[in-house]
Amino acid sequence: MxxxxxxxxxxxxxxxxxxxxxxxYPYEDEVERTDQVRPELAQQIQHKAIEKGFYAANMPEELGGGGLDSVSLSLFERELGRANFALQYLVARPSNILQACVGDQREQYxxxxxxxxxxxxxxxxxxxAGSDLRSMKCTAKRNGSDFVIDGTKHFISHADIADFVILFAATGEEESSRGPRKKISSFLIDKGTPGFAVRPGYRSVSHRGYHNCILEFSNCRIPQSQLLGEEHQGFAVANDxxxxxxxxxxxxxxxxxxxxLKIATDWAASRKQFGQFIGRFQGVGFKLAEMTMRLEAAELLTLKAAWKTDQETATDTDYAMAKLYSTEMLAFVSDEAIQIHGGMGLMADLPLERIWRDARVERIWEGTSEIQRHIIARDMLRPYWR
Ligand SMILES: Cc1cc2nc3c(=O)[nH]c(=O)nc-3n(C[C@H](O)[C@H](O)[C@H](O)COP(=O)(O)OP(=O)(O)OC[C@H]3O[C@@H](n4cnc5c(N)ncnc54)[C@H](O)[C@@H]3O)c2cc1C
Structure with a gap:
């Protein structure tokens, strides 16, 4: 090893x-205060990211991306992840699924x-339809050589600033061993297409400046050329x-x-109570020990899953374990960091209360903690029940 x-x-x-x-970092307070990233600031960050060669780091080099292997990409994400989410998002990593584009879709999207x-x-x-995505009601029905889309999506991140959406919709039903099951397809749909509207979403406790939206489709007609991947194979494309x-x-x-952890360690080493540095109290020192150990364990799980991705041997369980453990670790570490600071930890003068708030969404999006546990247990038990 x-x-x-x-x-x-x-x-x-x-x-x-x-x-x-x-x-x-210099713009974090502004974004927290205003819940916005100014367009000029967004442009500035994007230009600097392009200049540095950081933009689209996840995409293959032959397509003009950074061409990073999965371990390097994870290290890169780790470093950007230190900053406010809305700001780091501007160093874009386009959805990997766009690599399924064919023909004109490549030049267009x-x-x-x-x-x-x-x-x-x-x-x-x-x-x-959240965790149970198969139950989605948004439909894409064939009409001549077109598809007609009807339905509503919600919680859709940064749809306010996106130019197009990669939409998943039901395109039929099939029989399965557990009864009828929806067939899902994915589509590329431009903003401005008649019958497609983007509305503001909900105010979230996490990720100020980075908004979720509601998408409404009503009799929205798109040509077959907007299919991403094969018809009815939306989840296969997604899984890939x-x-x-x-x-x-x-x-x-x-x-x-x-x-x-660094902010908490600095504080424990310099804040005095009862005549000594609080880090000398076991009650505080043991917290730091637990925080650093869990962080290192999460990093090992994450880099192992990344390494296996590079070897093309990564499983759903590898991703589930990395996601589950790291998101729960962050919840723990950010909470303990605040505890070590006492009242000061809750004040917006430090980034801790933001990191703590932002940590909350991580256990929910991209599959909740319960769903990750379900994936791990399912993979363990599957061989018994084949
Ligand atoms: C800020 C934000 C941004 C998002 N961005 C996007 C986006 O860009 N695109 C997108 O498509 N989605 C996005 N999502 C949606 C996100 O992926 C879902 O919120 C998530 O999958 C959970 O779905 P749900 O909220 O409907 O909860 P539900 O599925 O209703 O779950 C409710 C509770 O029941 C539990 N539960 C459900 N099923 C099971 C089960 N089988 N076993 C055990 N427990 C279960 C869940 O774990 C959870 O605790 C975003 C969500 C948020 C909050």
């Missing part, structure tokens, strides 16, 4: 961390996203490309936990 980073990875980590500290000319968003969740987004969530949680 080899745990050390290559020289190239070390340089990537250093430059990504410097980028977060110099180009993103995939390549402009890699060049920073367009932004995608991805819509699966509906008011009545989206496992890595759980890894991205895991990696970003590491970065934020490192930041919280």
């Amino acid at each position: 080899e745990f050390s980073l290559t020289e190239e990875q070390r340089m990537l980590v250093e430059s990504a961390r410097a980028f977060a500290e110099q180009e993103l 995939l390549l402009p996203c890699i060049r920073g000319e367009k932004t995608d968003c991805l819509a699966m969740t509906e008011p009545d 490309w989206l496992g890595a987004t759980r890894l991205q969530v895991a990696a970003m949680c590491l970065g934020r936990a490192y930041r919280a």
Whole structure:
């Protein structure tokens, strides 16, 4: 086993961390206060990311992306993850699933996203279909050579700034051993297409400046050329490309936990009560020990899943374990970091209360903690029940 980073990875980590500290941290307070990223600021960050070669780091080099292997990408995500979510998001990593684009779709959607000319968003969740995505009610019905889309999606991240949506909709039903089951297809739909409206979503406790939206489709007609992948194979396309987004969530949680742990350690080493540094009290020192141990365990799970991705041996369980453990670790570390600070931990003068608030969504999106546990247990038990 080899745990050390290559020289190239070390340089990537250093430059990504410097980028977060110099180009993103200075604007965090503003975004927290205003719940917005000013368009000029968004452009500035995007331009600097392109200049640095950070933009679309997840995409293959031959398409103009960064071409990072999965371990390097996870290290990169970890470093960007230290910063406010809305700001780091501007160093875009377009949805991997866009690599399923074929023919004209590549020039219309995939390549402009890699060049920073367009932004995608991805819509699966509906008011009545969250964890149980198969129960989605949004339909895409064939009408001549077109599809007609009807239905509502909600919680769709950054649809307010996206140029198009990667939409998942039901295109029929089939019999399965557990009864009738919806067939799902995915589509590329431009904003401005008649019958497609984007409305503001809900105010969330996590990720100020990064908004979720409601998408409404009513008699929205699109040509067959907007199908992404094969008809009825939407989940197959998703499974091929989206496992890595759980890894991205895991990696970003590491970065934020490192930041919280450093602030807490500095405080424990310098804050005095009862005439001594509070880190000398076991009650505080043991917290730090537990925080650093869980963080390291989460990092090992994440980098192992990334390494297996590079070997093409990663399983759903690998991604589930990395996502589950890292998101729960961040909840623990950010909470304990606040506890170590006492009242000061809750004040917006420090980034801790934001990291703590932002941590909450990580256990919910990209599959809840319960769903990750379900995936792990299912994989363990499947051989018994074949
Ligand atoms: C801020 C934010 C941004 C998001 N962005 C996007 C996006 O861009 N695109 C997108 O498509 N979706 C997005 N989502 C949706 C997200 O993926 C869902 O919220 C998530 O999958 C859970 O669905 P739900 O909220 O409907 O909860 P539900 O599925 O209703 O779950 C409610 C509770 O029941 C539990 N539960 C459900 N089924 C089981 C089970 N089988 N076993 C045990 N427990 C179970 C869940 O774990 C949870 O605790 C976003 C969500 C949020 C909050």
